[in-house]
Amino acid sequence: MGALRDTLDLRILDMLQHDALLTADALAQRLPLSASAIARRIRRLRDSGAITGDVAVLSEEIGPFLSAVVQVQMDRHALAAVEALRRRLGASPHVQLFLDVSGAFDLLLLVTVRDMAAFNEFADTMLGSDPVVRRYETSFVKRRRKFSLALPLDIDAG
Amino acid sequence: MGALRDTLDLRILDMLQHDALLTADALAQRLPLSASAIARRIRRLRDSGAITGDVAVLSEEIGPFLSAVVQVQMDRHALAAVEALRRRLGASPHVQLFLDVSGAFDLLLLVTVRDMAAFNEFADTMLGSDPVVRRYETSFVKRRRKFSLALPLDIDAG
DNA sequence: GTTGAAACTTAGTTTCC
């Protein structure tokens, strides 16, 4: 997927990962390239997979929501059972972030639910009842200060 | 911001937070509503702030990248210094996730950089040299299994 | 092979009912 040809592609990606509604016309005012060339590049970046998709970001105020960071330590015995747990976690709409991490814990989750009752329900059914889960620790999110998918693009280094 | 009027708004939001490029026409095929009514609702949801923005999601393969979860314990003495640290962290393009959390640590960060050298540079300049930071613990991300901004919308409950 | 301008097509917006 070597679809990034030059620093202009990087600059286009960087602007779109902050605002995907920018038109090719608007981008053309900030880049030394015509709108039609920019539109072509955006299409190529999408088709090549450099842009995997576009998502609408919703306000937390449509909530209320309760979020928690859950660190999970697993037993490694049954590989199939581990895979099953992973599938369930990845498929849950309540799991926003799901990472394999190094250190004392194996998994780190960001779980978002409606309220504490829903969190307990989640923890009990997804984690507490699973024999693969040795233990887990929960930190509740007091405030979400930044939550961005934007990757840091070193524009110079292109 | 009571812009959500019914379950149709929720269903529109849920589809757009997974694919913001869906056209009103495409949504109309899945919802009992005409394309023009859907387009009107989408505009209203954007204007009211229920949709705060739209972002392009980039492939990790444009990297390579190194990500780490950093948990930070702070000294609470100098409030102004705490605020300054928060501003710097929030403004950094390397900080994708920045949460205030309950428990033994105060802050949880997801930091994404180019490589280990860049991570050390980040940790030294942003955390190691800051008197507000009492200590921090780093877990490196071995695998990113899910990273989504999508909020769980209970469609029924509208 | 990529650019920029113009023709063309598609999607969003506005008007009217």
Place this chain on the structure above:
DNA sequence: GGAAACTAAGTTTCAAC
């Protein structure tokens, strides 16, 4: 809210480099 007219943005074509 729905349908049609209108406007704006994306796509394709084509000549030039």
